[in-house]
Amino acid sequence: MIVVTGATGNVGRSLVRTMAETGERVTAVSRGIAPLDLPTGTRHVQADLTKPETLRPALDGAEALFLHDGGAGGHGLDPRAILDAAKVAGIRRVVLLSSQGVLTRPESPSHGGVMRAIEDAVRDSGLAWTILRSGGFASNAYAWADSVRAERTAAAPFGDVGIPVIDPADIAEVAAVALRKDEHTSQVYELNGPAAVTPRQQAEAIATALGERVRFVELTRDEAHARMAAFMPEPVVQTTLAVLGEPNAAELRLSPDVQRVLGRAPRPFAEWARRNVEAFR
Numbered sequence: 001m002i003v004v005t006g007a008t009g010n011v012g013r014s015l016v017r018t019m020a021e022t023g024e025r026v027t028a029v030s031r032g033i034a035p036l037d038l039p040t041g042t043r044h045v046q047a048d049l050t051k052p053e054t055l056r057p058a059l060d061g062a063e064a065l066f067l068h069d070g071g072a073g074g075h076g077l078d079p080r081a082i083l084d085a086a087k088v089a090g091i092r093r094v095v096l097l098s099s100q101g102v103l104t105r106p107e108s109p110s111h112g113g114v115m116r117a118i119e120d121a122v123r124d125s126g127l128a129w130t131i132l133r134s135g136g137f138a139s140n141a142y143a144w145a146d147s148v149r150a151e152r153t154a155a156a157p158f159g160d161v162g163i164p165v166i167d168p169a170d171i172a173e174v175a176a177v178a179l180r181k182d183e184h185t186s187q188v189y190e191l192n193g194p195a196a197v198t199p200r201q202q203a204e205a206i207a208t209a210l211g212e213r214v215r216f217v218e219l220t221r222d223e224a225h226a227r228m229a230a231f232m233p234e235p236v237v238q239t240t241l242a243v244l245g246e247p248n249a250a251e252l253r254l255s256p257d258v259q260r261v262l263g264r265a266p267r268p269f270a271e272w273a274r275r276n277v278e279a280f281r
Contacts (some may be wrong), residue, residue: 001025001026001027001061001062001063001064002019002020002024002025002026002063002064002065002066002119003025003026003027003029003058003059003062003063003064003065003066003091004016004026004027004028004029004066005029005047005049005055005065005066005067005068005069006029006030006031006066006097007029007030008028008032008069009032009055009068009166009168010137010139010168010176011068011097011134011137011171011172012028012030012066012068012172012195013037014168014169014171014172014173015066015171015172015175015176016028016038016039016042016194017039017172017240018043018094018169018172018173018176019076019176020039020040020041020188020207021039022176022182023220024180025041025043025045026029026039026042026043026047027042027045027058027062028042028043028044028045028046029044029045029047029049029055030046030056031046031048032046033047037091040176041188045057045058049069049077049082049249050076050077050078052078052081052082052084052085053085053149055082055085055086056085056089059085059086059089059090059091060089060090061089061090061091061279062090062091063090063091063092063093063163064091064092064093064094064095064179064180064279065086065091065093065094065095066094066095066096066097066175066179067079067082067095067097067098067122068097077118079118079121079122080121080124080125081124083121083125083127086125086127087125087126087127088187090208091127091192092127092128093127093128093129093130093179093185094122094125094127094128094129094130095121095129095130095131095132095178095179096118096119096129096130096131096132096133096173097134097171097175098115098118098119098131098132098133098134099111099112099115099134099221100133100135100190100191100240100250100251101115101134101243102115102116102119103133103190103250104243104248104250104251105239105242105243108145108235108239109235110217110233110235110239111236111239111243119131119217128182128186128188129185130150130178130184130185130186130187130188130189131187131188131189132171132174132175132178132189132191133188133190133191133192134166134171134192135163135164135165135166135190135192135193135251136163136165136166136190136243137165137166137167137168138166138167138168138193138269138272139167139168139263139276140165141202141206141269141273142262142276142279143273144156144206144280145279145280147279148206148210148214149165149280149281152212152213152214152215153214153215153216153217154202154203154206154214154215154216154217155198155216155218155219156199156203156216156217156218156219156224156244157218157219157220157221157223157224157241157244157245158197158198158199158218158244158245159198159200159216159218160195160198160200161192161198161199161244161245161246161247162195162196162198162201163192163195163196163197163244163247163252164192164193164194164196164252164254165192165195165197165202165269166191166192166193166258166266167193167266167272168271169267169272169275170258170262170266171191171193171265173262174189174191174257174258174261174262175242177261177262178261184261188277189255189257189261190255190257191255191258191266192254192255192266193254193266193267193268193269193276194254194259194265194266194267194268195254195268197250197268197269199216199218200216200218200224201269202269202273203216204216204275205269205270206273206280208270209273209277209280210272210277210280210281212281221241222242224244225237227242228240266272
């Protein structure tokens with residue numbers, strides 16, 4: 001049995017499907033009610049990672065754990081308590097979805113500090129472990145879904161600054177391999193896309209997938225800050241704007257790790273857009 005936390009997120013949902021398709025028994029964990037599109041035979045357990053005791057029913061009888069905070073950035077978690085609960089339940093292997101920011105923005109409390117502490121807990125857990133450090137998700141473009149559907153517009157700052165975003169389905173496939181194969185134990189993989197892609201190019205890819213024009217609107221830094229501050233803590237806003245506007249060399253480096261693990265190149269953003277075009281119709 002493999003336990004997948006964050007099972008309703010972009011990575012977790014893909015991982016549950018990928019593991020189920022290979023015949024693995026999967027327990028999907030989320031904070032909300034059971035998702036409606038779980039593969040046949042997949043078990044769902046409602047649990048809150050900030051309350052590790054709620055995980056116990058999910059962990060019973062499982063051998064491996066995919067640990068992801070469901071998009072909370074690690075805030076509010078006690079990773080050592082989660083991992084202790086996993087060990088008591090008999091979990092032998094953990095695959096952690098971490099952040100590229102641990103390496104590229106170590107000074108950032110949100111992108112580097114919190115996730116570094118979770119990584120350290122995983123390394124110290126006594127379990128077999130693999131750490132996946134992800135760059136920006138291609139699925140962040142879902143933020144445009146409403147405006148593309150309503151007005152055929154997409155707005156973002158730094159329209160011509162590109163970073164190599166990663167398809168969540170690629171993260172899920174790498175995680176599926178690491179959860180099953182011993183040779184990935186004690187490895188740290190950096191996962192990003194095959195090429196830097198700008199916000200303007202992302203909007204063009206969505207337009208191509210739709211077969212309709214999508215107008216790109218470039219926001220000023222202040223405009224972007226105001227929008228992000230409505231749902232992000234200030235330190236997260238500041239670091240996110242820095243990554244998007246002034247990516248450093250480490251954030252622009254194209255990692256070979258997807259190719260190394262899967263034997264193929266990571267998917268380009270345009271493929272993600274084609275596969276998820278219905279969200280923008």
